[in-house]
Amino acid sequence: MAELVQQLINGLTLGGIYALIALGYTMVYGIIQLINFAHGDILMVAAYVAFFAITVLKVGVVPALVLAVVFCALLGVAIERIAYKPLRQAPRLAALITAIGVSLFLENGGLWLLGTDFRSFPPGTVNNYTYTLLGGTVRITSMQLLILALTLLVMVILQYIVHYTKVGKAMRAVAYDKEAAALMGINVDSVVSVTFALGSAFAAVAGVLWGLYYNTVHPLMGLMPGLKAFVAAVIGGIGIIPGAMAGGFFLGIIEALVSGYGSSELRDPVVFILLILVLLFRPAGLLGKDTVEKV
Amino acid sequence: MLALKDVHVYYGAIHALKGVTLEVKEGEIVTLLGANGAGKSTTLKAISALLQPRSGEIIFDGCRLHRVSAQEVVRMGISHVPEGRRIFANLTVLENLELGAYLRRDRREVASALDEVWRHFPRLKERQKQLAGTLSGGEQQMLAIGRALMMRPRLLLLDEPSMGLAPLLVKEIFSIIQEINRRGTTILLVEQNVHSALQVAHRGYVLETGRIVLAGSAEELSGSEEVKKAYLGG
Numbered sequence: 258m259a260e261l262v263q264q265l266i267n268g269l270t271l272g273g274i275y276a277l278i279a280l281g282y283t284m285v286y287g288i289i290q291l292i293n294f295a296h297g298d299i300l301m302v303a304a305y306v307a308f309f310a311i312t313v314l315k316v317g318v319v320p321a322l323v324l325a326v327v328f329c330a331l332l333g334v335a336i337e338r339i340a341y342k343p344l345r346q347a348p349r350l351a352a353l354i355t356a357i358g359v360s361l362f363l364e365n366g367g368l369w370l371l372g373t374d375f376r377s378f379p380p381g382t383v384n385n386y387t388y389t390l391l392g393g394t395v396r397i398t399s400m401q402l403l404i405l406a407l408t409l410l411v412m413v414i415l416q417y418i419v420h421y422t423k424v425g426k427a428m429r430a431v432a433y434d435k436e437a438a439a440l441m442g443i444n445v446d447s448v449v450s451v452t453f454a455l456g457s458a459f460a461a462v463a464g465v466l467w468g469l470y471y472n473t474v475h476p477l478m479g480l481m482p483g484l485k486a487f488v489a490a491v492i493g494g495i496g497i498i499p500g501a502m503a504g505g506f507f508l509g510i511i512e513a514l515v516s517g518y519g520s521s522e523l524r525d526p527v528v529f530i531l532l533i534l535v536l537l538f539r540p541a542g543l544l545g546k547d548t549v550e551k552v
Numbered sequence: 553m554l555a556l557k558d559v560h561v562y563y564g565a566i567h568a569l570k571g572v573t574l575e576v577k578e579g580e581i582v583t584l585l586g587a588n589g590a591g592k593s594t595t596l597k598a599i600s601a602l603l604q605p606r607s608g609e610i611i612f613d614g615c616r617l618h619r620v621s622a623q624e625v626v627r628m629g630i631s632h633v634p635e636g637r638r639i640f641a642n643l644t645v646l647e648n649l650e651l652g653a654y655l656r657r658d659r660r661e662v663a664s665a666l667d668e669v670w671r672h673f674p675r676l677k678e679r680q681k682q683l684a685g686t687l688s689g690g691e692q693q694m695l696a697i698g699r700a701l702m703m704r705p706r707l708l709l710l711d712e713p714s715m716g717l718a719p720l721l722v723k724e725i726f727s728i729i730q731e732i733n734r735r736g737t738t739i740l741l742v743e744q745n746v747h748s749a750l751q752v753a754h755r756g757y758v759l760e761t762g763r764i765v766l767a768g769s770a771e772e773l774s775g776s777e778e779v780k781k782a783y784l785g786g
Contacts, residue, residue: 442626
C-alpha cells in the first residue's frame with residue numbers, strides 16, 4: 258500500500274512535468290496542425306537560462322524561472338515567425354520537416370555553444386525538505402510539492418485563459434476555422450503567436466523544474482521529455498487541452514509503476530508500446546472524439 | 553456606398569473574376585445571382601479581403617480597399633456571413649456572438665448589440681449556453697447572421713443564407729433579412745434561390761463565369777427571359 262502511494266506520488270510529479278510540455282504540443286497542433294518537434298528543446302533552453310541566471314547573475318529560483326519563461330515565450334514566437342509562418346500555406350509535411358530542423362538547430366547549437374558537459378545547479382538552489390506520510394513509509398519532497406503546485410497553477414491559468422478571456426475564445430475560434438475567425442476581425446497571426454508564447458512558456462516552466470528535479474542541465478536534455486510529452490499528448494488526444502493534461506499524468510504514473518514494480522529498463526519500451534496500442538485502437542486519443550468528416 | 557470596378561481575381565492560374573463591376577447604394581438590398589462557380593462567393597471574398605484582387609478597384613465609402621486586411625474591412629463596417637454558415641461549432645451560442653463583436657472594446661455597446669440580436673432571433677437567446685454545433689441548420693444560419701450583426705455593420709454581405717433550409721425557414725430568414733435592411737443596414741445578398749432573392753432585393757446582378765452579364769431592378773430581372781429560362785425554371 259505504502260509502496261503504491263509512493264509510486265503514485267512519483268508518477269504524479271513526473272506526469273505533471275509531462276503534462277506541462279504536452280500542453281504546448283497540443284495547443285500548437287490544435288491551432289496550426291503542426292507537430293512542433295522543437296518544443297522539447299525549448300525546455301532545454303529554459304533550463305539553461307535558469308541555470309545561468311542562478312550561477313552567473315546570482316538570482317534566486319523565482320526570478321530565474323520568470324526569466325526563463327519570458328525568454329522562451331519570445332523564442333517560441335520568434336521560431337514560429339521565422340520558421341513556420343512562411344510555410345503556413347505549404348503542405349504540412351514541409352512544416353513538419355522544418356520543425357525537425359529547428360529542433361536539430363537548437364540541440365546542436367546548444368552543444369556547440371555550451372559543450373557536452375552535464376552541469377548541476379549549485380547546492381542549496383532549492384531547499385529540499387523531505388516530508389514523511391503514513392507513519393514514515395511514504396516520502397514526498399518539497400521539490401515534488403513545488404512541481405505539483407506549479408503544474409496545477411499553470412493548468413488553472415490556462416483553463417481560465419482559454420475559456421474566459423477574449424484571446425482564449427479567439428484561440429478556440431482560430432483552431433476551429435481560420436477563415437471564419439478572420440471574418441470576425443480576429444488577427445489570426447497574432448493568435449498563433451500567443452499560442453506559441455503560451456506553449457513555450459509552459460515548456461519553460463517544465464524545463465526549469467526538470468533541471469532542478471534531476472539537478473542536471475545538458476544540451477540534449479529536452480529530447481526524451483519532449484518525446485514522452487508528445488506521446489502523452491497523443492495518448493490524451495492531440496489538439497485537446499484536457500487530453501494533454503490527462504495524458505501527461507497517465508504517462509507519468511505508468512512510468513512510475515513500471516519502474517517501481519518492474520524495472521526502470523522496461524519504462525521506455527512500455528511507454529512506446531502504449532503509444533502504438535493507442536494509435537491502433539483509439540487513434541483520436543483517450544479523450545478524443547472520433548470525428549466524422551463534415552460534408 | 554460600395555463600388556467594384558473591373559475587379560479581377562485569380563486562384564492560382566484560374567481566372568475567377570474577369571472584370572466585375574457593380575455598385576451597392578446606401579440602404580439597398582442588392583442581390584448577386586448566378587450558377588455554381590460563377591464567382592458569387594469569390595466576389596464577396598474579394599470585398600472582405602479574404603482574397604486580394606489582381607487588378608481593379610473596390611471602393612467603400614470613398615475609400616479604396618487596397619491591400620487591406622480582413623480585420624480592417626470589418627472595422628470599416630462590412631461584415632460577411634460566409635457560405636455554409638461557418639459558425640464555431642465548438643463554442644457556445646453566446647461565445648460565437650461575443651466573437652462577432654471581437655473588435656468592439658466598449659462593453660455597453662456589445663451588450664446593446666447583443667440585445668438587438670436577441671430581438672431578431674429570440675430562439676438564440678433560449679439556447680445561448682448551448683454549443684453552436686448542436687443547433688439546427690436554421691438556427692445556425694440565424695447565429696451566423698447574428699454574429700455578423702454584433703459589429704453593427706453598415707454593409708452586410710450574405711452568402712447563400714437559404715442553403716439547405718426548409719422552405720418555411722427560408723421564408724423566415726428572408727423576412728429577417730428585410731427587417732435588418734429596414735433598420736438601416738445595406739445588404740449584398742448572394743443567392744441561388746433566385747425567386748426568394750428577387751422578392752426581397754431592390755436590384756440585382758447576374759454573374760456568369762466571372763462576368764456580370766445582366767443588371768437591373770428586381771422587377772426587371774424577374775421579368776427577364778434569360779433569368780426566367782436559366783434560374784426560374786420557366
